[in-house]
Amino acid sequence: xxxxxxxxxxxxxxxxxxxxxxxxxxxxxxxxxxxxxxxxxxxxxxxxxxxxxxxxxxxxxxxxxxxxxxxxxxxxxxxxxxxxxxxxxxxxxxxxxxxxxxxxxxxxxxxxxxxxxxxxxxxxxxxxxxxxxxxxxxxxxxxxxxxxxxxxxxxxxxxxxxxxxxxxxxxxxxxxxxxxxxxxxxxxxxxxxxxxxxxxxxxxxxxxxxxxxxxxxxxxxxxxxxxxxxxxxxxxxxxxxxxxxxxxxxxxxxxxxxxxxxxxxxxxxxxxxxxxxxxxxxxxxxxxxxxxxxxxxxxxxxxxxxxxxxxxxxxxxxxxxxxxx
Numbered sequence: 001x002x003x004x005x006x007x008x009x010x011x012x013x014x015x016x017x018x019x020x021x022x023x024x025x026x027x028x029x030x031x032x033x034x035x036x037x038x039x040x041x042x043x044x045x046x047x048x049x050x051x052x053x054x055x056x057x058x059x060x061x062x063x064x065x066x067x068x069x070x071x072x073x074x075x076x077x078x079x080x081x082x083x084x085x086x087x088x089x090x091x092x093x094x095x096x097x098x099x100x101x102x103x104x105x106x107x108x109x110x111x112x113x114x115x116x117x118x119x120x121x122x123x124x125x126x127x128x129x130x131x132x133x134x135x136x137x138x139x140x141x142x143x144x145x146x147x148x149x150x151x152x153x154x155x156x157x158x159x160x161x162x163x164x165x166x167x168x169x170x171x172x173x174x175x176x177x178x179x180x181x182x183x184x185x186x187x188x189x190x191x192x193x194x195x196x197x198x199x200x201x202x203x204x205x206x207x208x209x210x211x212x213x214x215x216x217x218x219x220x221x222x223x224x225x226x227x228x229x230x231x232x233x234x235x236x237x238x239x240x241x242x243x244x245x246x247x248x249x250x251x252x253x254x255x256x257x258x259x260x261x262x263x264x265x266x267x268x269x270x271x272x273x274x275x276x277x278x279x280x281x282x283x284x285x286x287x288x289x290x291x292x293x294x295x296x297x298x299x300x301x302x303x304x305x306x307x308x309x310x311x312x313x314x315x316x317x318x319x320x321x322x323x324x325x
Contacts, residue, residue, distance in 0.1 A: 020279065021060045021086050027276040029155055029264035029315055031125070036066055038223075039123075039151045039321065046219060046323040047147040049120040054143065056107045056136075057127035061087030061100070067123065068099050075119070077103040077110060107131050111139040119143045124152045129199030133210045141216050144324040150217075152210070155315040156203055156231035158268075158276060161261040162312050168303040169311065173273065174235060176296045180277055180288055181234035197241050203232040204245040207318045211248035217322045220253040225263045225317040233280060266313045270301040 050071045055064040058076035064087065067074045076091075078084050084102050087095075094100040105113055107124070108131065122140050124131075140150050158173065160166040185196050202209055206227055212220045236243055249255065266272070274297060278284050289297075304311050 018086070018089075021090075023275050024279040025060060025062065027272070027279045029266060031063065031066070031153075032264065035264075035319075036070075038319075039121075039149070040070060042151075042221070042321045042323075043121055043149040046149060047120060047145065049145065049148075052119050053121040053123065054110075054114070054119045056110070056122060056124045057130070058087050058102075059083050059126075061091045063123055063125050064100050065091055065094065067121070068094050071121070073098075074100045075103060075114075076100050077105045077107070079104075079106045108135040108139060111142045114143045116142050117145045119148060120145060121149045121151065124150075126154055128152050128154060128207065128210065129202045130195065133202070137210070137212065137216075141324055146324055148324050150322045150324070151319065152207070153317065153319040154203070154207060154231070155264065155317045157229065157233050158266075158313050158315060159226065159229050159261075160311055161265065161314040165304060165311055169300060172296060172300040172303055175237075176273075176277060176293060176300065177234045177280075178238040179293055179296065180280070180284065181238040183288060184281065184284075185234075185238055186240050193241065196239070200232050200234075200239060200241075201244050201246065204230075204243050205247065206231050206245075206316075207320060208247040208249050209245070210320065212250065212253070212320075212322050214250055214252065216325060218325050219321070219323045220250070221319075221321045222249070222253060222255045223319040223321070224255070224257045225260055226314060227257050227316060227318075228259065229316040231316050231318070261312075261314050263314055263317060267310050268313050269308060269310050270297060270304060272313075273297070273300060 052073045052075065053067040053071040054075040054077065055067055056077055058064050058078050060083070061076055064074050064076035076087055078087070081104050084104055088102055091100050095102060103113065107127070122144060144150065157177065160169040160173070185193070188196065206224060208222070232243070301307065
């Protein structure tokens, strides 16, 4: 175990709640096989070894499970031991057979427990707004073999994909998310506010603020889907700080943008929307649904087409791939 948890990490679950994780996974997009294959293809073009992969901030372990089909051994780490308990339960025989090795550790502290030049691929899914990017990428560079691959990805605010409904539905959804997040962001202490500030700026930057120094990294690619939509799950109305995007993109990096309103498509009725909001942070629960939010849900249901109506949802997504020199 390394680097104790701190309360600037606002994405953590203090108790083992199977229902929460079931809802979390049901509400989120699926990382489909073509997406994983694009990572494997990149890795194959630079190193190709499939001895060891490391999934950072593994949560319930869905990425680690997929990596185990491609790599001989997978390490799955998380700062929160209750997250690892969920992963252990869900991964079952993969852990028993030592195909997946669970480790309680922060991303920034991984180099304390991982030998240098020992990992072929590192994945960091939906966690980088929580991390100190400079410390973390330094740790990752030490862990990776030369020409090993780092894959960071993140999806942001849900987007109503059908133009005829988006004009009415999207502003209401964003108002719901602002209302829910404001209760957490504006009510937190200094450390939590600093964590939200860092994470919000990173999301607003579409992760362009994450630096890959050319003396350490090569073949950096920043692939973006639906980048014209806002990445943060909430807007300025939820924050009591200024949101300040920035960029650390270096010359020679490859940036590819694509609009695809079917990317990781989900289909939601109003129950799906509510499930997403409630599962957004472990600190959310049904107590967050006050009368004002319930009124907004009703308004959104009507805008979606009435009771039982199902609408298509997509996401802004960024995938960063980098190879260690």
